[in-house]
Amino acid sequence: MSETGSHENVSDENLPSEQAQAHGAVEKADDPFADPGLPPHEHRIQDIDERAAKRSERTVALMFTVSMLATVAFIASYVAFPIDKIVYVWPLGRVSILNLALGLTLGIALFFIGAGAVHWARTLMSDEEMVDERHAVAADPETEAKVKADFVQGAKESGFGRRKLIRNTMFGAVALVPLSGVVLLRDLGPLPEDKLTHTLWRKGKLLVNENTNEPLRPEDVSVGSLTFARPEGLEHDDEEFNNEIAKAALMIVRLEPGDIKDKKELDWSHEGIVAYSKICTHVGCPVSLYEQQTHHVLCPCHQSTFDLSDGARVIFGPAGHPLPQLKISVNKDGYLEAQGDFEEPVGPAYWERKR
Template structure:
């Protein structure tokens, strides 16, 4: 018997073998699958189960009523100053405890009863409400356009050219007032961010102890904050000056410093960078010693102190300025000059 003689159903396995491995593509991959078939609950088919559910709901509502009565009774029964011991709370006000407990039970039982009623006894048939077409009918659209044309003709917008043109002028000029307000963002810092209190020969002072720092004070993995010698918290412009001069110092194994210039500007792996974030100027304070990354807490800009203070994450636009340091004859760390570039965001000062 040839395959043509075999009834179509018997021939099916052979046909399936032939198409094995091919993925069937439905005609409409986004077809509405519709609602799953409704599965009746036990309460839908067993009246006894439905009555049990009803009694459970009624029990919870009754409990709520009793708790409300208890709430009112507690209010009358307990004196305000009566203290009782209740495990594990300890000594508490009897009135507050009674009011809180009864109120909680009353509210919980109303909610639980309502949920149980909805889940077991109310109809659970899903109902579909088809959306009406969003587009208006051609008649409505034509009516809207006609209303607009009528309104334009009534307003005399085309006829009253003087009024129309002066209106355009007023609308065009008005935004200029907002532009003028931008002046209040100033004054521009000009070159003030280009100079800080750091200068050649100024020792690095520990900002906590106000003592000059020696190389041996800086251990690998620590983060030290410093400011220039000669500054005092009592100076009238201290806040202005420290906002530019704040320094952070870390010690990195020289082999781990990737940037050649950074290595030249350091002393035996001790590197000093501006503490002021180059995004919008927050003080940086979080140091991760394994990776040599510092993180700005404001918007999470992250800088690699082993790679020239380069930005490796976040919104900051450029690397942290480095301060060139050395050790003087007395063995103290000192600056070899000011920062070579403006600290902080310094949008106006970078070429």
């Protein structure tokens, strides 16, 4: 009797079926696993206390403001700290103070944008769960109108229009963060100005053999041979050697004057000795393979092929223009010398060059 009586005293509203009907659940007859529905909505303190809502608003605004300050600190760090300054930071050890500052400030800037957005959503935007039945992908006019109305309602409940402090600080944080990427573009290096259009070659500069380190005479270059040269005064132990040789590297070939088809090439040569840039005009690899019978030189990287008997024009491969020629002659002491710089920039094309 006591067991039966206890069951009778249980309120009907505590039964799963009654809960399901109370909270919008769909109940099927004789279904022991009926959907219990959503629990009753519990209001947050921000929903019923405007002072609490204002505190949350100020907290979100503070996070967005911290993000803005961190972005400013990122830019200031980039300008203030030298790239080669190393400091000891436990437990990281020895690190670049510039990299450390950039990583911390950018991380803080991105973190507080996310944290502000999350705090805004959890404390101020509507958190009431809504049940909507599945519908076809193609919406009918009534559904479209409902979606638009829901969007307007959601925007209104988010307080985006009403809470101007959050809105303005969020705009500021999101607008400043991309400046970090813009500033990092400076790491591409200083502006080249006219450095790409000039090399160390000048009028009177002797052609120095890369293998012997001695100035070249015409008799040192035999027909069919390939010789590499550099400008006089550029030594291997120079601090800027790699930067300069990347532009000034020269290859010298001796052809029979009658085999030279291009008049300018013939005028710029000496007794069939022609001098061309060694830097491929595709991506800057060193051209180093010479075919004596055809007078062709081949770039080993991507097989661009140039005809040295016809102005070093491209006859195969991805290179976009001929190898630049260096005008040479012989000085009074019998050494090969340059008559000036290359007439056009060496190496791959870029948008500022004329060809």
